[in-house]
Amino acid sequence: MTDIARIPKAELHVHVEGTFEPELIFAIAARNGIALSYPSVEALRAAYNFTDLQSFLNVYYAGMNVLRTQNDYYDLAIAYLKRAASHGVVHAELFFDPQAHTDRGIAFETVIDGLTRALHDARADLGMTAHLIMCFLRDQSAQSAMATLEAALPYRDRIVAVGLDSAELGNPPSKFQTVFDRARAEGFLTVAHAGEEGPPAYVWEALDLLKVSRVDHGVRSMEDPALVERLRRQRIPLTVCPLSNVKLHVVPDLARHPLKRMLDAGLVATINSDDPAYFGGYIDANFTQTIAALNLTQDEIVTLARNSFEASFIDDALKQRYLAQIDDALAVR
Numbered sequence: 001m002t003d004i005a006r007i008p009k010a011e012l013h014v015h016v017e018g019t020f021e022p023e024l025i026f027a028i029a030a031r032n033g034i035a036l037s038y039p040s041v042e043a044l045r046a047a048y049n050f051t052d053l054q055s056f057l058n059v060y061y062a063g064m065n066v067l068r069t070q071n072d073y074y075d076l077a078i079a080y081l082k083r084a085a086s087h088g089v090v091h092a093e094l095f096f097d098p099q100a101h102t103d104r105g106i107a108f109e110t111v112i113d114g115l116t117r118a119l120h121d122a123r124a125d126l127g128m129t130a131h132l133i134m135c136f137l138r139d140q141s142a143q144s145a146m147a148t149l150e151a152a153l154p155y156r157d158r159i160v161a162v163g164l165d166s167a168e169l170g171n172p173p174s175k176f177q178t179v180f181d182r183a184r185a186e187g188f189l190t191v192a193h194a195g196e197e198g199p200p201a202y203v204w205e206a207l208d209l210l211k212v213s214r215v216d217h218g219v220r221s222m223e224d225p226a227l228v229e230r231l232r233r234q235r236i237p238l239t240v241c242p243l244s245n246v247k248l249h250v251v252p253d254l255a256r257h258p259l260k261r262m263l264d265a266g267l268v269a270t271i272n273s274d275d276p277a278y279f280g281g282y283i284d285a286n287f288t289q290t291i292a293a294l295n296l297t298q299d300e301i302v303t304l305a306r307n308s309f310e311a312s313f314i315d316d317a318l319k320q321r322y323l324a325q326i327d328d329a330l331a332v333r
């Protein structure tokens with residue numbers, strides 16, 4: 001069995017607020033003088049039983065309510081980055097949800113300054129590279145997304161792309177076409193959650209209307225052969241999150257997860273952790289449990305690692321360096 005931590009990889013689908021472990025929620029709540037409605041870390045963790053995406057989002061937004069200061073955002077991000085580095089993640093692209101903070105009166109600057117300081121320290125101390133992707137909450141209005149985009153413009157050089165997350169059903173990509181047009185005109189790359197709970201039509205819209213460089217989740221694309229062919233032909237990556245899909249009942253269990261079929265169809269699929277503090281595992285657990293459930297071969301594991309760099313938003317020279325690190329890791333086994 002391959003030691004997954006020894007294979008260099010990129011993580012491209014992780015919500016920094018979804019890495020907020022109960023221990024850290026309690027520690028930050030205490031230092032900010034905030035009372036939690038759960039008596040203990042164990043009681044909070046025991047509440048992580050989700051029936052669908054919305055049931056998770058309710059708990060997720062409640063947890064991040066304790067984040068108030070720049071140091072809080074720093075502590076959240078650095079804890080994830082350290083843990084990811086220990087799993088062989090050499091490059092990470094972190095989603096953050098500014099509206100979930102600015103709506104509570106936290107300044108955009110507080111959030112982004114804390115996060116960027118953590119990214120800077122990860123590079124200096126862990127040798128990791130990382131980018132930020134700003135997501136719009138799709139269950140809020142397009143006007144709110146546009147105001148968020150405008151608030152982000154002074155920090156343009158610290159954000160590589162914009163994305164779309166939160167409650168998918170009833171909030172199709174088309175709702176945000178104007179916002180994404182403006183984001184691309186301002187120089188941002190674009191991604192979107194699509195085909196998690198929503199239908200293949202939402203993935204088509206993400207491609208055709210939002211011009212996304214990759215699709216987050218996208219597992220329901222497998223229901224539409226013409227869409228699979230489009231994704232394959234254009235090598236549009238999909239950031240797949242197996243343990244998330246099980247926890248949120250997108251798939252019944254890992255053995256029936258479509259990841260292997262996606263690889264068989266020639267799709268550029270990657271493995272990611274989504275909201276690891278809530279879904280029972282970081283990228284290492286997502287790899288090891290998926291490999292076991294789907295009997296993935298050594299070649300498929302290497303393909304997944306290579307796909308993660310191909311799909312990333314780093315420049316070609318760095319991509320080649322990371323891909324060479326995979327070859328080096330395999331050579332010394």
Ligand code: ADE
Nearest residue numbers: 015165166167193274275
């Ligand atoms: N926000 C955090 N995790 C998410 C997910 N899996 N889908 C949509 N929005 C999210």
Ligand code: ZN
Nearest residue numbers: 015165193274
């Ligand atoms: Zn996600």
